Amino acid sequence: MLLISCPNCGPRDETEFHYGGQAHVAYPESPNDLTDREWAEYLFYRENTKGTFAERWVHSTGCRQWFNMLRDTVSYEIHSIYGMGQPRPDIKVPGQRSEPDKPGEFTQTGEFGQTEPGLAPGAPTTGVPISGATAPTSSEGV
């Protein structure tokens, strides 16, 4: 059970909160100009960071306000809680590999919907290698 410090209500149990997914996914400036693929990436493609991850939470049982949280997806340690609209705090966590988790970094070749590179055996591996596959083993089991 996480103990999350709501900016309004103070520390409360995780069961009072709901998860809102990756933070800082900006709405496209001109959605009408996007291709179907770009729009689908904006809607559905999210990072799967191993390590420090910026995410949104809402205190649904309490003040019903949203906030951002910097949380380690491995150790579940909460590094920072900050308001909606504020930039991600630049926090260096010692012993943590610094892996970017910017949206849009994930790339994949081929037409959208044509192939499923992650699933099809022998699919062309021209994309960026899946994060974690080449990660140093020192961060395992933190």
Add this chain to the structure above:
Amino acid sequence: MAETATPAETAHVDRVRGARRSPAEHLAEAFTSGSVPGTVTLTEIPYQTMVGVRVHPASDAGSRVASVTGGLPATCGAVTGSAVSGKDSVNTLWLGPTEFMVVAPEEAHDSLGGSLVSDLTTALGNDAGQVVDLSANRTTFELSGSHARAVLEKTCALDLHPRVFKAGTAVSTELAHIPVMLWKTSDESYRIFPRASFADFLGRWLLDAMREYASPEVP
């Protein structure tokens, strides 16, 4: 108001009262038999007038609403208004930075001759915000006695020790995994506001949690 009510109005009010069923009405007998006087007692306070208010407290509308309710609480846990013991007490509970719940006796409701809801609606006017009559949304349980805190501590994750959770504090939290408002009205008395559909479950849950205090304490 009662002194100016015509016979027709009185008849209407009687009809309204007669038609109502409170969410935990069927548990009233169980509450009485399950209570241990002096140790822990549970009662339902049905039909309280409750109004949900959303308004920015620093705005003009916020100050007009505050003049009706007797202030708007500024922080989590804060409660404004008159003393709870009073028959006419109107209190405002903090739900969020711009969201409040006004709790008043049933007589304050417009359908029973009061004017709380219409007063608040008038105070808000056409400004941004909302005033919603939520009287039927929740019911009120009063859990009191020297062991009331022990009963709540079986399920409440908050620190209910008096040095942290003081009388006159109301928070929105979870009891028995259901969302409630928990208001500590005095040192040994709590008011719990579950939504109507949870009232049966929470009433039975509290009765079960109270049962051990009916037996003599094992040293």
